[in-house]
Amino acid sequence: MIKNHDPKSHAWAVLLTAHATLIGKIEAALAEAKLPPLDWYDVLWELEKAEDGKLRMHELARRIVLSRSNLTRLADRLENARLIERRDTLHDRRGYHCVITRAGLAMRRKMWPVYKTEIERLFSKHISADEARTIGEALARAVKTAREH
Amino acid sequence: MIKNHDPKSHAWAVLLTAHATLIGKIEAALAEAKLPPLDWYDVLWELEKAEDGKLRMHELARRIVLSRSNLTRLADRLENARLIERRDTLHDRRGYHCVITRAGLAMRRKMWPVYKTEIERLFSKHISADEARTIGEALARAVKTAREH
């Protein structure tokens, strides 16, 4: 099979359509299961992984790759749903800690099987472990340098 | 370096952050250059590639992975900017052809160098041709099967 595209542009193009297609399916599966959108999962999971289940707003925004103002409102929604709380920080009165609640932990746990099933069905099933390693390493390099500056 | 993540979940996670990070930078570069957002590029490019520079709405939506209703409004914006036109189809009075205009071709050509530079700077520069092939093939497989059903 002959491709008249250079492999890098092709990879980029496919990355975009893969992202759009798979995210669409995953959001649909979550909605179908009456669960919140993927955004919420990301927040909950980052908090759960973090020391003491808490992070500063700006740090959380950085980790889930979201603008600050958008995180403010995403956090509002999660706080309304009692899945996280905002607590004053001790040493910087400008900011807050986002803290995951017990209900937040439970929700994350409830979302995971649905999410996981979709990742496997749509993604993992179709790629080998070697390919996965290649993808992970290559993209991690790109992200790393994109972030540095 | 030891990872305690399986390579596939890791690849998925990195894919998401890479997408978010790089798209953010690319949109910023386009805005900086006073050019329209990436969406517009996708529409223009699909039309330009298509036979006679035209496609049915639903086909265009499918190719750029966008819901129909969102395409309706994206097309409205492009039509207002005179970059595309909607023309009645001969054989199906329900639908239209989206046709790229001369100005649309020019705009696509104007956006490309900016887009291309960013793809290279943020993506291509950091991956080898082999890695690119692996990424392209693996993700294409995933997209293909995700679309089939």
Next chain:
DNA sequence: CGTAGATAGTTGCAAATGCAACGATATGCT
């Protein structure tokens, strides 16, 4: 033919997003 159901595309409305501006606090420099 005529009707039932599918398909094309648009629209209304509620929710989410992006951007710039803002108040508050922290930091650095003289």
Next chain:
DNA sequence: AGCATATCGTTGCATTTGCAACTATCTACG
């Protein structure tokens, strides 16, 4: 100490998105 500057997070506003409902047309089938 005192002032300029940077950072933290939020807010207002205009734009974009997502979903369901809707009109119009097409297709299939009795």
